[in-house]
Amino acid sequence: MESRQPNSTDEIDLDHATSARRIQRLSSHLNPPLLDGAGAETAVSLMACAARAKLEVDTEQLSKYMRGRYRDVQQGVYDYFNSRHELQTPIEISKDEHRELCMRQLMGLVREAGIRPFRYVVDDPAKYFAILEAVGSVDMSLGIKMGVQFSLWGGSVLNLGTKKHRDKYFEGIDNVEYPGCFAMTELHHGSNVQGIQTVATFDPMKDEFVVDTPNDGAIKWWIGNAAVHGKFATVFAKLMLPTHDTKGVSDMGVHAFIVPIRDMKTNKPLPGVQIHDCGHKVGLNGVDNGALRFRSVRIPRDNLLNRFGDVARDGKYTSPLPSINKRFAATLGELVGGRVGLAYSSVGVLKIAVIIAVRYSLLRQQFGPPKQPEISILDYQSQQHKLMPMLASTYAFHFATSHLVDTYGEMKKTHDEELVGDVHVLSAGLKAYVTSYTAKSLSTCREACGGHGYAAVNRFGSLRNDHDIFQTFEGDNTVLLQQVAGYLLKQYKEKFQGGTLSVTWNYLRESMNFYLSQPNPVTARWEGQDHLRDPKFQLDAFRYRTSRLLQSVAVRLQKHSKTLGSFGAWNRCLNHLLTLAESHIETVILAKFIDAVRSCPDEKSRAALKLVCDLYAMDRIWNDIGTYRNVDYVAPNKAKAIHKLTEYLCFQVKNVAKEMVDAFDLPDYVTRAPIGMQAAEDAYTVYTQYAGF
């Protein structure tokens, strides 16, 4: 594009300028110098923009802005494992060896490197999540093993128990002398936790609970740490209390109990506890998932995690909360941290994949213009289309999940009720949206890197296999999105008429009022770059879509519930509800991204972030252009301009793609793929050496 700007090379010396011009000429053959066909106005405005902004990215400055507060502790994790080669997971390893290695890695982290994540679970979650992300990049099995030990098993003790539990278990959990499990899921019940069938019946004679698996469908399944290492398990079961009426026992709903499952010395299963191995998984084979069946296993009354409900010596039930449903919600509410961690770690995985795919696409050359050298595959429009919106999304998700982590930390401090609701929905929505996106992207990256992407050493296989289940555990994504939609509808119904909306969707009331009117036929035709790249237009478009989806689904639900009941009506509108939830999450991500661009202190970095932010916005609008067109929010000429701008921005981002992935600041010994080395000249060499040449 610079070839049309006579002054653009004035400041460079002549030799340099000659070769630069040659490259520019070649580049103009390959790539869009200007939007074509989108009207003279757009073209002129892009010319102006290109003239004023020859984008230069200062990777160091941008990195500084991207780095979290806890980069130091992450570096500590990287350094420790980089220094202990015997603790690095080899490319090929059997399930059993992997499980043992993973345990040694965890022990090493805690006992040798002195990094103790457990203390941060409640007191400084942001630091905990930073450790989790770093540990996951060493081996995702280790990340999950750590999460099972500290967030799930440990977290359940801290968050659902009381002081007596903390006093008794903290030290052993912290130093991994008490490896433990989180036994919620059953063979027949995953998402529907209230449907679990394991029972814990109080025996007032012996002051004990008796834990039982009433049928094979109630076997605790997929329990991490259970197959080999776990000594304890937090078991979720229906609490049964004896009554004096004819029924004999009363179901008090799901509660959590600490059940010792293995002998501390021999590691043998304790009497009545039957443990089997869930076997080989698609990924995460360093985690020993097992299945637990209980046959009249007796535990002391003290082992009830009694923060939200307690049983006295005489069998009397007390609770600070008035109903089974409230207690259930409070119990599950304490587990929301797991989702925050997964959303955050998922972005970490996406960063690694994008770094490898972008660097290889810059390195790899294939085909070219007649009698000229081959060009890099990232010079192809199709490769830009695959990878550049993904790079932009990685930035977008980075800021959104960082925001989530901070909000979660604040919530843990203040227990502010509005924040609780906000974190609940934001964590559900971001976990679902980000992990689905990352899962798809890992496949795209493998495919985009061709045959060399299929070498296990280049990481896409293990990243995909390990990450895959992020879409399912800690809440199935399809179920979580429904929670988001449900919350939006609640807000819509209860608060639309004047109350306060919670922080993240304050925009809804505003935009609903605004958008219930018809789209403006004049702005629907605006296609200039200044307009399309204006954050106001972008946010308006995202919010408009969410508002319309919310309003229309509310109307449909009301209509159908008359004939189908609320469950039937919900199912009839389910696709619509999921689209609404995704639209809302995309809107929140964009809003956080725009904030992050504005807050960036370094001018060059701000310009680079603005570029990827625009690409994120345009890409998402274009992906859903049918919706915008259907309601004439966007006229045909504008739709075309959005498409062309998306392609143009992909090209622009391509020009700074190397710097943008370098700014994620992950050293080669973390990304580890030979084809994704930071210094391109090393890549093929390292790769051939790996094969033995």
Place this chain on the structure above:
Amino acid sequence: MESRQPNSTDEIDLDHATSARRIQRLSSHLNPPLLDGAGAETAVSLMACAARAKLEVDTEQLSKYMRGRYRDVQQGVYDYFNSRHELQTPIEISKDEHRELCMRQLMGLVREAGIRPFRYVVDDPAKYFAILEAVGSVDMSLGIKMGVQFSLWGGSVLNLGTKKHRDKYFEGIDNVEYPGCFAMTELHHGSNVQGIQTVATFDPMKDEFVVDTPNDGAIKWWIGNAAVHGKFATVFAKLMLPTHDTKGVSDMGVHAFIVPIRDMKTNKPLPGVQIHDCGHKVGLNGVDNGALRFRSVRIPRDNLLNRFGDVARDGKYTSPLPSINKRFAATLGELVGGRVGLAYSSVGVLKIAVIIAVRYSLLRQQFGPPKQPEISILDYQSQQHKLMPMLASTYAFHFATSHLVDTYGEMKKTHDEELVGDVHVLSAGLKAYVTSYTAKSLSTCREACGGHGYAAVNRFGSLRNDHDIFQTFEGDNTVLLQQVAGYLLKQYKEKFQGGTLSVTWNYLRESMNFYLSQPNPVTARWEGQDHLRDPKFQLDAFRYRTSRLLQSVAVRLQKHSKTLGSFGAWNRCLNHLLTLAESHIETVILAKFIDAVRSCPDEKSRAALKLVCDLYAMDRIWNDIGTYRNVDYVAPNKAKAIHKLTEYLCFQVKNVAKEMVDAFDLPDYVTRAPIGMQAAEDAYTVYTQYAGF
């Protein structure tokens, strides 16, 4: 829906009728009884349809129609491996053990079961592909190992060599005494085969070729059978002939040579041949891919595969073809069978995945209306949305790839030039489209089956990892789609003015004439089911889109090539070209599907096929609704009706989903996933038994 038809249960006895009504009432709560909001006309027409068609599927009849001519030989493969438990691949196996097992499997197939695929490669390709598909469902590594041995190594000898090669090698290839490789890809060159750098220089003194790897980028990479078992390799290299001028040698372009690489007795690499292991891959670890470097390896002149170009004793070059480019095209043209096999086998993989996912989704129950039993997850609209268009596509691809296999067989017999072109583009397009779709679907299936989908025993992991590379080998999908687009443009330019279009795109001339006019504003509003389910409307819509994309990209290419040259213009329009290619392939698939529906002799099966065909058509139109809306081919009311009809058809297909997957006729010992057992009552039991309960 039946609850609104008072007569629908008349024929059932009363008890049965009562329970049926209860189920129907429940079902009407959960699912769309009728399209809502799409206008009274549509509603009435759907009512009529529902009344006249309570769909019953006779699985046996449908199976009969679906089964290929070579079901017997497939059954032979299934039976053999089912009877030889020691030849079945365990869930967990090391790379080295897997490679040896895979070789034993191949030996067993050929020498014990007496199934000899090699003889069918040229003489009866349909039978060869049937064996390949069946073998791939035993272990995809075995399928690929077999393909390397017989289609690639063996096929190159038969198709690129002459009688002397056939006489010398046929028997050894057929009985696997001569395991061999196909050494085309180099470290730096995959898609761009003409860019390979390995050289074979003729030495007239010794009447030999000298094969050399001039630099590390020219190392033959990813060569199947090379790391362990291969004794020979067909090596693609630039043929260099001595000249009498100052240049010394003349580059005659890429040719294929048989190079012995290992000692027949000791299995050690022969002098000058350096072999390394490419190592662990994302999947297909039963195939021993290796890297080959040649240092002055001498082979007899006879080892040139000389069908398209020969060197005489005195070094003189002769060829039936006039130019390097023609010879190169002829050489690669002979390899098109690989793509046919991959497209066909990919459908086989998709069938297995869809069977498992659908059966599990019918079995698995989670949540339900208040105080009622939980419902199956396939009752959820979202799950139908994930799986039913996939089921419909599996049927669509089955017919399209069967057609491709037949056409390929005919081409191999007749060598008809028109068929050659047709097969070339159809194999490129279907291979790309189907393998991309299957790859995405495997991830969708895993996710749709939640945690139990993550158990390795339930197959999605290995299917995905093994199938993944189908998108890349035998031609990168993005490159292949460009070949489709290129061929369409050639047809457009050369033949639009009156010549004969080849078989598959005869529609283009017709529709181009028709569609250069503006869309009809009246039909653009038609939304009745009779119209939307009319094959004419569906085909018109698909063809319209392809025609418009073709015409518009032709105009854009012409415009840009003036300033950017043809390579630059092509790249500027690359996304557009890929969309065009996909649109064309979708159109061909629909046309073949409609033919298959019409040709089905059994009425009930025909109705079932019509249902999934309609879903395939509606789903694809809705996926690209933005395009249709942008040019007002579809008015907003029609867009809405298409969307609603898609959801309605998903629900209708759900009601016969069990029968539709049973009709694929793959026994449990082929699908092998416990959660996907044909008899639902066995599924959880087999699964818990697998874990040791």
